[in-house]
Amino acid sequence: MLKSFDIYNQNNVLKIIVALNLLLVGTGSLLYTDRLINRLEDREEQYVQLYAKSIGYLFGSSHPNAGDLTFVTDQIIQANTTIPAIYVDPSGAFAAHKNIDDMPAGLTPEETQKFLKQKTLEMRKKHGPLIVDLGDGEQGLVYYTNSSLLRQIAYFPYALLAILTALGLLAYLSFSSSRRAEQNRVWVGLAKETAHQLGTPMSSLMAWVEYMRSDPDQFDGSITDEIEKDVQRLETITARFSSIGSVPTLKEEDVNEVVRQFTDYLAKRISTKVKMSVTSQLPPGQQVQINKLLFEWVIENICKNAVDAMKGVGELRLNMVSLPHQEVAIDITDTGKGMSKAHMQKVFSPGFSTKKRGWGLGLTLAKRIVEEYHDGRLFVKNSEVGKGTTFRIVLNRK
Template sequence: MSYFNNTFWFKRFAMIISFIIVSLILWNTYVFFQRFKQDERSKMEIFASAIKEFESNTDLNASFNLENKVLEKIKGIPLILTDENDAIISYHNLNEKKATDSIYLKKQLLVMKRQNAPITINYVKDKKQFVYYRNSDLLYKLTYYPIALLLILVLFLSVVYQFFSSNKIAEQNKLWTGMAKETAHQIGTPLSSLLGWIAILKTENVSKDYISEIEKDVYRLSTIANRFSKIGSLPELQKQNIVEETKKAYDYLKSRTSTQISFNFEAQNSIINVLLNNELYGWVIENLIKNAVDAMQGKGKINVIIKEYEKQVKIFVSDTGKGIPKSQFKQIFKPGFTTKKRGWGLGLSLSKRIINNYHKGKIHVLKSEPNKGTTFEIVLNKAI
């Protein structure tokens, strides 16, 4: 519990610190942007003063040198000099090839008018010129800096969130694994006792049929205990006949299901070898058949069909139940997802993990129609 509390407060603290840091950076960026913009304005005012000086100075060499020095200072800041009627007199720091097009110059002039107020030059009585300019490329890049910073922050927070989420999930998985193994251990004690009682019953005058059924249930409990003990560890796969292993799970549930449900089992061949952990694979088949029984509400038909291909074997489990909406085809395999009033929503999630992760196969909903039924497909590689 302390781990989750510490994680909760650490995440909150990290978010607050991140927000403060980003706010300070954005504020400093804004201040720098305004200063840089003011600096460009000052340069334009110097340029305007130089133009005025140039117009009134009779020394052409001195004026030419002054203009060159000023132009060197404002390098990188696009500008256009116009008269009172917006006629373009000259331009600087624009694309030389594009600037030969008058339409391009007019568009640039409109951009400049939107960005900055013009600087007026009064060099002769009743005559004015105007200096229009737009932000330099450096200033443009600076405007996108906060956006880039926010994207980096979002990425950083996403990584942090994923890190803590994965840690939380890993911690929960350890808890579930420990509970499963402890359950298997606890089941082991009464199982041993039951086996002893079965041995005693065999010596008494008890029907062999009764003892056989009890043995089946005890074997079933033993299988369940073994399944739980394997959770969290990589199971051992052995070459097994998948037809036989599927039939075992099928027969067990068939004999313990309502007679209002008809069962059908088909297989192309009697022997198809696959690398299996028979206990875990049997768990998958049982989950699918149990879900089918629930979907049909105790009345309908279940088909289990095995088809062999060149390199693969496919197992189809279908029912005539209420069906699954297409939007839930993938959701039903997520842990905790269930449409039942009672249930943990772990059966199909575990089935997918057993087939996909342990057996390197695939399990999915092949097709489903409302009130007509659902077909699950399991695909496994054949043993070489």
């Protein structure tokens, strides 16, 4: 059974832990603030009930306690400086109001009654009116809504959650940026060290090739030629690794010729049970601006990945076509095992591989070379499990 692995799983676990902590802090703040709001609402309701009773004492002339408590009730009414309230007398008139901050100045009595009526309709949506017992069977109503302080506290948890979300997002972006920078440094250092280490054995191999050429009777010339091609290939690989971390030089190249020459070389060095073919609908001499060494590396990585997917048996087809908007597409299609949608989303991720061997960097490097160095695109055009996969490279043409 194929196994998938990701060398950055530990970083994903860390991100999950950070996200869970932020969620716990936000949820705890929301619950605690909601509790405070409920307590304040109860307190304000009690306060308005006291306010309503005070109005009953003042406006109900037949109330048994009227007169004696006029001063006290007047003090209670004046003490309400935060809770918006409107008193409606038994006749339905708006007899008194407090703390209606948005009431325009200079209203006529009729306009005032109309404005207060609209405010009571808004207040009813939040709280039902409190009944004022005026005595002799008469009742008034007090409408009220939350104070500005209570409204501010109600919005506080959402503001806090927004701040925590923003901080979490900034932490995630900073972490991701730091990780990518570290990955880049590792890749560049590894690539340059590899290029340096290859230098010595290549020099030795070139010396052996020259020695073999000096004695054609003992060494078959065709074998020597093939060995020399492989040594030149090693030199190309060394040049590729050396160029990582620096901006490559792009030149106008015949894309038909570059692809055909490289696939001719590659076809002799992959499984003989893989049939490789190249077709082109591009005009002869079609020029694209590429770095030949790096672009061949892209083709090699995708083709070798395809050969592995086919387990060394199948067909590998390369097709070059023109696209609108001055673009050229190179489709690389295999008849391998294909990919699920989940694998298609992660196939270019560093460290992802369905093979037991390898670091899972080949397609990642290929995508970076195409998109960052050649201003192109590399993506999975289509894939079907059990039938194969098509990768598409898109480049700008002249």
